[in-house]
Amino acid sequence: MRPDDEQAGAEEPPGRPESASSCLLTDEAVVVLPCARPGCAGRVRVLTTLGPEGEVHCPLCRRAYFYVLGRLDSTPAGEASPRSGVRSWRLRYLPCAEEPKQTLLTFVGHRDIEIGPGDEFALIQQREDRAQNVFRNVTLGREWVVQPTTGCFPVLGLALLVACWWVLALAT
Numbered sequence: 001m002r003p004d005d006e007q008a009g010a011e012e013p014p015g016r017p018e019s020a021s022s023c024l025l026t027d028e029a030v031v032v033l034p035c036a037r038p039g040c041a042g043r044v045r046v047l048t049t050l051g052p053e054g055e056v057h058c059p060l061c062r063r064a065y066f067y068v069l070g071r072l073d074s075t076p077a078g079e080a081s082p083r084s085g086v087r088s089w090r091l092r093y094l095p096c097a098e099e100p101k102q103t104l105l106t107f108v109g110h111r112d113i114e115i116g117p118g119d120e121f122a123l124i125q126q127r128e129d130r131a132q133n134v135f136r137n138v139t140l141g142r143e144w145v146v147q148p149t150t151g152c153f154p155v156l157g158l159a160l161l162v163a164c165w166w167v168l169a170l171a172t
Helices: 003-008 153-171
Strands: 030-034 043-047 053-057 064-072 077-080 086-095 103-110 120-126 133-137 142-146
Touching: 030 120, 030 133, 030 142, 043 053, 043 064, 043 120, 064 103, 103 120, 103 133, 103 142
Parallel strands: none
Antiparallel strands: 030 043, 053 064, 064 086, 064 120, 077 086, 086 103, 120 133, 133 142
C-alpha cells in the first residue's frame, strides 16, 4: 500500500473556518498599490501581517499613508458631486483581523469605483490630504487613484508666460 492510499481514507485537515473574520487578504503577504502623489512612480507595499490598519510609506517619495484592509459588509453609500467625477464614500466593512467588528470608513474617491458586499479592499490615504488616495478592490483586481487637481494656476501661468513672450517679441 502506498502512503497516498493510506492518507486517502484519513480525514481532510480542517481548513480555516468560514466566519466573519475570514479574509483572503490575510492569506496574502503584501498588497502593492501605486503611490497617490502626482508624479511619483513609487509602489507602496502594505504588509497584511501588520494588521487591518496602520501606516506605510512610499519608497520613492517617502510620503506617509494610512492604510485600511477590509471586506465590505453592506451596500456602500455616499454622495456624488454633480460637476466632478468624485464621490464621498461611506463603507461599512469588517476589518481583516482576528476579531472583526463592523467599522465605518469615509473617503473621497471616483464615482465609478466598483465594490459590493463581500468584496475585499485595500485603501491608502495620505495623512495630510485625505483626498489623495488609492482604493483597490482586491476581489475584482481593480484600483482607482485619486490625486488632487492642479487647479487653474498652471494653465494661467503658462498663458501669462506666452503673452509676455509675445509682447517682448513684438517689442523688439
